[in-house]
Amino acid sequence: MTTLTVxxxxxxxxxxxxxxxxxxxxxxxxxxxxxLAAAFPGLFTSxxxxxxxxxxxxxxxxxxxxxxxxxxxxxxxARVLYGTRTSVWLGLGSTVLAVAAGSVLGLAAALGGxxxxxxxxxxxxxxxALPPILLGLLAVTILGPGTLxxxxxxxxxxxxxxxxxxxxxxxxxxTSGYVESATVLGLRRPLLVVRHIVPNxxxxxxxxxxVGFGSSLIAASGxxxxxxxxxxxxxxxxxxxxxxxxxxxxxxxxxxxxxxxITFTALSVNVVGRRAQARFTRRTDG
Amino acid sequence: MSLxxxxxxxxxxxxxxxxRDVSLRLDRGECLALxxxxxxxxSVTARALAGLAGRGASVTARRLTFDGTDLRTLKDRAWRDIxxxxxxxxxxxxxxxxxxxxxxxxxxxxxxxxxxxxxxxxLRPRVLELLSDVGVPEPARRADQYPHQLxxxxxxxxxxASAVAASPGLLIADEPTTALxxxxxAQVLSLLAKLRGExxxxxxxxxDLSVVADLxxxxxxxxxxxxxxxxxxxxxxxxxxxxxxxxxxxAVPTAHAKGTRLSPSAPSGLPAEPAGxxxxxxxxxxxxxxxxxxxxxxDHATLCHHPLPATTAxxxxxxxxxxxxxxxxxxxxxxxxxxxxxxxxDGTPYDxxRDVSLTLHRGETLGVxxxxxxxxxxxxxxxxxxxxxxxxxxxxxxxxxTGVPERARRPLRHRVQAVQQDxxxxxxxxxDVERVIGEAVALAGPRRGRARRARVAxxxxxxxxxxxxxxxxxxxxxxxxxQRVAIARxxxxxxDLIVCDxxxxxxxxxxxxxxxxxxxxxxxxxxxxxxxxSHDLGVVHHVSDRVLVMRNGRVIESGDVAAVFTNPxxxxxxxxxxxxxxGAQA
Numbered sequence: 001m002t003t004l005t006v007x008x009x010x011x012x013x014x015x016x017x018x019x020x021x022x023x024x025x026x027x028x029x030x031x032x033x034x035x036l037a038a039a040f041p042g043l044f045t046s047x048x049x050x051x052x053x054x055x056x057x058x059x060x061x062x063x064x065x066x067x068x069x070x071x072x073x074x075x076x077x078a079r080v081l082y083g084t085r086t087s088v089w090l091g092l093g094s095t096v097l098a099v100a101a102g103s104v105l106g107l108a109a110a111l112g113g114x115x116x117x118x119x120x121x122x123x124x125x126x127x128x129a130l131p132p133i134l135l136g137l138l139a140v141t142i143l144g145p146g147t148l149x150x151x152x153x154x155x156x157x158x159x160x161x162x163x164x165x166x167x168x169x170x171x172x173x174x175t176s177g178y179v180e181s182a183t184v185l186g187l188r189r190p191l192l193v194v195r196h197i198v199p200n201x202x203x204x205x206x207x208x209x210x211v212g213f214g215s216s217l218i219a220a221s222g223x224x225x226x227x228x229x230x231x232x233x234x235x236x237x238x239x240x241x242x243x244x245x246x247x248x249x250x251x252x253x254x255x256x257x258x259x260x261x262i263t264f265t266a267l268s269v270n271v272v273g274r275r276a277q278a279r280f281t282r283r284t285d286g
Numbered sequence: 287m288s289l290x291x292x293x294x295x296x297x298x299x300x301x302x303x304x305x306r307d308v309s310l311r312l313d314r315g316e317c318l319a320l321x322x323x324x325x326x327x328x329s330v331t332a333r334a335l336a337g338l339a340g341r342g343a344s345v346t347a348r349r350l351t352f353d354g355t356d357l358r359t360l361k362d363r364a365w366r367d368i369x370x371x372x373x374x375x376x377x378x379x380x381x382x383x384x385x386x387x388x389x390x391x392x393x394x395x396x397x398x399x400x401x402x403x404x405x406x407x408x409l410r411p412r413v414l415e416l417l418s419d420v421g422v423p424e425p426a427r428r429a430d431q432y433p434h435q436l437x438x439x440x441x442x443x444x445x446x447a448s449a450v451a452a453s454p455g456l457l458i459a460d461e462p463t464t465a466l467x468x469x470x471x472a473q474v475l476s477l478l479a480k481l482r483g484e485x486x487x488x489x490x491x492x493x494d495l496s497v498v499a500d501l502x503x504x505x506x507x508x509x510x511x512x513x514x515x516x517x518x519x520x521x522x523x524x525x526x527x528x529x530x531x532x533x534x535x536x537a538v539p540t541a542h543a544k545g546t547r548l549s550p551s552a553p554s555g556l557p558a559e560p561a562g563x564x565x566x567x568x569x570x571x572x573x574x575x576x577x578x579x580x581x582x583x584x585d586h587a588t589l590c591h592h593p594l595p596a597t598t599a600x601x602x603x604x605x606x607x608x609x610x611x612x613x614x615x616x617x618x619x620x621x622x623x624x625x626x627x628x629x630x631x632d633g634t635p636y637d638x639x640r641d642v643s644l645t646l647h648r649g650e651t652l653g654v655x656x657x658x659x660x661x662x663x664x665x666x667x668x669x670x671x672x673x674x675x676x677x678x679x680x681x682x683x684x685x686x687x688t689g690v691p692e693r694a695r696r697p698l699r700h701r702v703q704a705v706q707q708d709x710x711x712x713x714x715x716x717x718d719v720e721r722v723i724g725e726a727v728a729l730a731g732p733r734r735g736r737a738r739r740a741r742v743a744x745x746x747x748x749x750x751x752x753x754x755x756x757x758x759x760x761x762x763x764x765x766x767x768x769q770r771v772a773i774a775r776x777x778x779x780x781x782d783l784i785v786c787d788x789x790x791x792x793x794x795x796x797x798x799x800x801x802x803x804x805x806x807x808x809x810x811x812x813x814x815x816x817x818x819x820s821h822d823l824g825v826v827h828h829v830s831d832r833v834l835v836m837r838n839g840r841v842i843e844s845g846d847v848a849a850v851f852t853n854p855x856x857x858x859x860x861x862x863x864x865x866x867x868x869g870a871q872a
Contacts, residue, residue, distance in 0.1 A: 176711065177706060177708065177711030177712040177713075178711065178712055178713055178714045178715075180672060180712070181704065181706075181712040181713070181775075182714075182725070183672065183699075184670055184671075184672070184699065184702070184703060184704045185699065185700065185703075185725065185726050185729055185775075185779065186696050186697075186698075186699030186700045186729055186779075187725075187729070188696070189692075195714075195725075196714050199716060200714065200715065200716065203716075
């Protein structure tokens with residue numbers, strides 16, 4: 001036995017150099033608002049998102065109606081607030097579906113043998129050749145309009161990208177030193193895949209999905225804008241944007257406020273996603 | 287007046303004092319070696335001399351002059367005039383030091399162009415001349431290639447060519463041969479010797495005393511940011527005065543050290559105080575005086591309260607313990623006529639391994655030595671069951687090990703374990719040490735809970751690690767600690783065979799010594815069989831009973847390690863042995 005016992009050096013904590021930047025404070029504030037609005041829209045306004053009031057139709061933003069009213073006299077502020085839940089749910093749901101489908105495809109391609117890989121990846125190539133929004137349109141045309149269908153359509157549109165990424169990560173992980181070490185230890189393959197390959201291949205994807213949420217939200221709003229998402233009068237940002245289009249010259253507020261909501265939500269989630277990405281890269285490099 | 291004159295150099299990064307009170311002189315045509323382990327401050331010293339100490343570094347000195355210029359007050363612009371032109375710098379890793387997107391010739395011409403030393407028309411001939419000076423064959427072809435198209439040795443030589451292009455008076459070489467094979471290392475060292483002969487002053491930095499032994503006129507040994515011993519190379523190597531220098535010398539596995547411990551076995555373990563000698567905890571001679579006060583430098587420039595007597599070496603230190611080994615038993619692994627063919631990037635097939643046969647007996651250690659590309663690793667992978675040979679068979683304990691489905695191999699897998707060169711890459715990055723070892727324990731022992739944890743702690747103790755590392759991630763550990771964790775994992779399923787592929791190549795000599803001692807202990811305690819692969823002949827000689835010499839995928843010589851190393855039959859083995867610096871074959 002060695003008489004020498006090596007004492008561990010003092011534990012190095014990753015230096016937290018989180019200088020609080022205004023952008024991060026703003027992001028956190030916007031995200032908090034979004035979550036609250038999605039959960040309890042009634043907290044912020046007593047107005048109803050669907051009650052019409054023809055007398056006050058097309059009122060400009062003011063003390064009574066912060067964001068003004070639309071052509072039917074509905075309060076835009078209330079509609080934007082109540083629309084949060086549907087819009088965020090659309091973005092979130094479609095991202096989760098896309099990531100799930102992409103992961104299954106990517107892992108199957110990477111671990112399933114040469115022919116599976118070839119077949120799946122050529123399919124993915126074909127899907128990637130089409131613009132995502134066109135692919136989504138195609139899917140929703142087949143499935144018909146509606147919230148769930150838009151979600152599925154967006155997932156179809158974005159999953160090929162995720163599949164590509166997961167496959168590449170899984171291939172790297174599959175030939176990594178630690179998977180080899182686990183093989184040498186004699187781990188059974190299912191255990192090897194579940195314990196080492198899947199978690200390590202999916203790690204970077206989850207970060208990317210945060211960034212992807214913004215794109216999904218915009219795409220979902222786009223489909224709603226085209227009238228393929230949630231049907232009026234239910235409030236949804238994309239649908240509202242579409243309604244506001246006809247009044248842009250006379251009542252800009254109908255389109256601008258839902259548009260701003262989409263922009264700020266996508267932007268905030270992107271900022272968080274990029275930050276998580278930077279942190280994740282640093283962690284694995286270190 | 288000396289070309290380089292340093293007095294009282296201090297470099298600190300915030301609260302970390304990396305270099306303390308370093309004083310050196312260097313003349314033209316002279317070679318000074320700065321030797322020490324990682325973190326000793328040798329590289330920081332070198333970088334400070336080139337004005338590259340880095341952002342946030344505070345460099346102070348009583349005197350810091352180069353060729354009459356005071357370097358302390360130099361502005362960035364003035365540094366640029368000196369760097370590359372009057373002080374050349376060669377860094378360890380030639381691949382990252384050369385711009386991958388530029389041709390080698392353009393890279394070498396860089397200092398000449400930057401300092402406007404030659405006209406455009408004169409550049410090309412001078413670049414070719416430099417390349418042929420540093421011993422690069424076909425300079426015209428090589429100058430037009432990109433760094434990735436050159437081998438490690440050629441890259442290192444191209445880097446030296448670039449560093450000496452402007453004929454600097456001082457060349458600083460930081461671990462210039464660490465990643466290279468012995469024969470290439472010998473070429474690079476003789477190139478540096480030639481430059482010194484032409485009047486260049488050389489500052490050579492290394493963690494390995496034996497590398498610098500042939501080249502350096504003087505050696506300065508650094509520990510904890512201070513120079514602890516400084517003197518003519520001969521004197522320092524033959525009768526070191528500082529206990530740390532002695533440890534460094536003992537750590538080098540040479541022929542006469544075979545069967546003995548390489549690392550000191552009785553460190554004092556006394557905690558060092560900031561005011562005291564930093565080496566105290568590791569020193570066998572340390573007492574309370576060492577702990578609290580810094581010694582005064584004696585006339586031999588040795589910074590020690592208890593310098594070793596000048597005439598007799600190592601008497602005061604405990605004499606090396608002889609490690610007993612078990613006699614080998616019946617065959618454990620029999621490999622016959624292994625051949626594995628790969629395709630080179632350009633599509634031409636080549637045999638990574640060709641007609642290799644070997645037998646491993648129970649309890650013995652078989653060394654495999656050869657340069658990069660000789661097929662050592664492929665042999666290891668075949669024996670680990672990770673690569674299927676094209677032809678040939680391996681039987682493990684009488685059972686077919688190759689040519690069978692993974693299903694048939696799996697029940698035996700835990701009996702053949704591996705220790706890799708890069709332990710960090712062999713650990714799941716999400717796992718802490720407990721899970722890394724625990725996973726291996728679970729395969730052949732307690733699956734979970736307290737029993738598993740106890741077994742993990744027992745294994746850690748066996749490899750000389752304290753239980754405090756259990757919840758660490760491997761990347762938070764030092765290189766030596768990581769390798770100990772890798773060894774603990776390999777031991778976990780109580781294997782019959784451990785295949786070690788370059789297990790100490792990435793480590794400092796002193797850490798290497800500890801790991802080699804650990805492996806020897808384990809061998810004695812557990813009777814496990816080792817296949818030990820290394821490009822370092824000294825290391826292989828130290829640990830092995832028998833040795834295979836590989837070249838271009840073939841075994842060209844094999845036999846008892848002492849016989850092969852003292853009386854090689856093959857010319858290539860003789861060349862390898864001759865290339866070992868410091869005469870490890872003696």
